[in-house]
Amino acid sequence: xxxxxxxxxxxxxxxxxxxxxxxxxxxxxxxxxxxxxxxxxxxxxxxxxxxxxxxxxxxxxxxxxxxxxxxxxxxxxxxxxxxxxxxxxxxxxxxxxxxxxxxxxxxxxxxxxxxxxxxxxxxxxxxxxxxxxxxxxxxxxxxxxxxxxxxxxxxxxxxxxxxxxxxxxxxxxxxxxxxxxxxxxxxxxxxxxxxxxxxxxxxxxxxxxxxxxxxxxxxxxxxxxxxxxxxxxxxxxxxxxxxxxxxxxxxxxxxxxxxxxxxxxxxxxxxxxxxxxxxxxxxxxxxxxxxxxxxxxxxxxxxxxxxxxxxxxxxxxxxxxxxxx
Amino acid sequence: xxxxxxxxxxxxxxxxxxxxxxxxxxxxxxxxxxxxxxxxxxxxxxxxxxxxxxxxxxxxxxxxxxxxxxxxxxxxxxxxxxxxxxxxxxxxxxxxxxxxxxxxxxxxxxxxxxxxxxxxxxxxxxxxxxxxxxxxxxxxxxxxxxxxxxxxxxxxxxxxxxxxxxxxxxxxxxxxxxxxxxxxxxxxxxxxxxxxxxxxxxxxxxxxxxxxxxxxxxxxxxxxxxxxxxxxxxxxxxxxxxxxxxxxxxxxxxxxxxxxxxx
Numbered sequence: 291x292x293x294x295x296x297x298x299x300x301x302x303x304x305x306x307x308x309x310x311x312x313x314x315x316x317x318x319x320x321x322x323x324x325x326x327x328x329x330x331x332x333x334x335x336x337x338x339x340x341x342x343x344x345x346x347x348x349x350x351x352x353x354x355x356x357x358x359x360x361x362x363x364x365x366x367x368x369x370x371x372x373x374x375x376x377x378x379x380x381x382x383x384x385x386x387x388x389x390x391x392x393x394x395x396x397x398x399x400x401x402x403x404x405x406x407x408x409x410x411x412x413x414x415x416x417x418x419x420x421x422x423x424x425x426x427x428x429x430x431x432x433x434x435x436x437x438x439x440x441x442x443x444x445x446x447x448x449x450x451x452x453x454x455x456x457x458x459x460x461x462x463x464x465x466x467x468x469x470x471x472x473x474x475x476x477x478x479x480x481x482x483x484x485x486x487x488x489x490x491x492x493x494x495x496x497x498x499x500x501x502x503x504x505x506x507x508x509x510x511x512x513x514x515x516x517x518x519x520x521x522x523x524x525x526x527x528x529x530x531x532x533x534x535x536x537x538x539x540x541x542x543x544x545x546x547x548x549x550x551x552x553x554x555x556x557x558x559x560x561x562x563x564x565x566x567x568x569x570x571x572x573x574x575x576x577x578x579x580x581x582x583x584x585x586x587x588x589x590x591x592x593x594x595x596x597x598x599x600x601x602x603x604x605x606x607x608x609x610x611x612x613x614x615x
Numbered sequence: 616x617x618x619x620x621x622x623x624x625x626x627x628x629x630x631x632x633x634x635x636x637x638x639x640x641x642x643x644x645x646x647x648x649x650x651x652x653x654x655x656x657x658x659x660x661x662x663x664x665x666x667x668x669x670x671x672x673x674x675x676x677x678x679x680x681x682x683x684x685x686x687x688x689x690x691x692x693x694x695x696x697x698x699x700x701x702x703x704x705x706x707x708x709x710x711x712x713x714x715x716x717x718x719x720x721x722x723x724x725x726x727x728x729x730x731x732x733x734x735x736x737x738x739x740x741x742x743x744x745x746x747x748x749x750x751x752x753x754x755x756x757x758x759x760x761x762x763x764x765x766x767x768x769x770x771x772x773x774x775x776x777x778x779x780x781x782x783x784x785x786x787x788x789x790x791x792x793x794x795x796x797x798x799x800x801x802x803x804x805x806x807x808x809x810x811x812x813x814x815x816x817x818x819x820x821x822x823x824x825x826x827x828x829x830x831x832x833x834x835x836x837x838x839x840x841x842x843x844x845x846x847x848x849x850x851x852x853x854x855x856x857x858x859x860x861x862x863x864x865x866x867x868x869x870x871x872x873x874x875x876x877x878x
Contacts, residue, residue, distance in 0.1 A: 475731050476720050477731065479716070482709065486706040486708055486709065492688040493697060493781075494689075494692055494717065496720075604763070
């Protein structure tokens, strides 16, 4: 109980600092890091739900992200939609696509899903590049307009850099709150059970497919929505939104933070969102460096920081026992 | 006595081999039935088929009159037929309490939204599940580990945890797949006590085992399989002296020797 109060207090404190940041500093670079953190933390948290909780290695998250981005950009530029609805529609379409690829491949096996998800992400990029009449091909849709959000009858024009910072941070806070409700409830417990021992879960009446589809749809919804918001911050959407860079960054955040740990992944995405800019001097080497870290972490540190901490806590239960029976 | 489980013509083939060959049997409510047979006689295959983990190639089975044939595993479990596994399974990273509570959560009819929003109903069913989990942990002597992750348990303790988990949702019938294989004699007696206690509380059990003495002392009825076929079915006293059973287990000469030893 006390730990819960401390944690709630810490979360409120961090949120207060983050929301006060634009008033404390006019530094646009700091705000850009904040936007990057908000965006990546939602992507990583979604991947964590799919991979860390239900145990499905998914390369499809970047596809959901890009589908949301394209959908929102097209709805705003071609149909004149309000950004809020456009991003929601992007998220909904991504969730629907997630359900389709999940339902079709998960009945085979986890490995089938991993392969289908990878093919799906590659396919997204090809479609974005080659379906020129819809997506305008390799050049993408540049010069996305300054969007407006309708809120309680008032229009909010996102013209200053700080506006996007507030928007993405606010969305990320809501997305993480929703995610936390899921993973800390018994739904999260059932998902972890499925990852830890699927046949045992089935023998206890748990239908793994339903939970896997829930995780996939929820993560796709949030990834699609954050994609829809993020492209207006970039002011362009082109096929590079499906770049493997996003997948690799998400994976590294989840694996270093600790798959299956909500807080671990949140903290690691904050640290790693700041890191690329610290590593800016090695732009060319960055992906190689990420790859190396990813492999090293998989080999030496499979539970991430959170897993390592949990294992330390377990030690107190490992008293010397009579010989194992 | 009413019939709880009714199995007719159960058949399972792997490539050319018929692992289970038109097996019929009934299990009465409240019984503890042993299922024995030499290696490869089809005992575990029967458990896998009845619990929905392997598709059967023929036959049908009912629990309390309800057809379970060809249902997926989770539906069979929800219908009241649960099982344990030969290679003992547990959720290593979850606490023992969570290991047990998760085993009952699909049965209480509380939906996803209610679970997320922690409605009063959700909290009351979870509180009831936790109370039952503590009771079961007490029964299997693991109460002191309630908050420990399952990873810290010994092999025998994991077997006890698996039995407790199979009990969580108050099933009508449990299939125990080799509950004492690889367990030391002290733990065997403990598992035996637990099974007797669960049976006394009204649970029907079917136990697959290699340990014949364990089965003979625990069950009032034993079914013997050889090469996928049922070769004997009756009380332990009759099974012990059944010539086909002795031949299946010991070969003709061994059977003769055992016959003398007992005489």
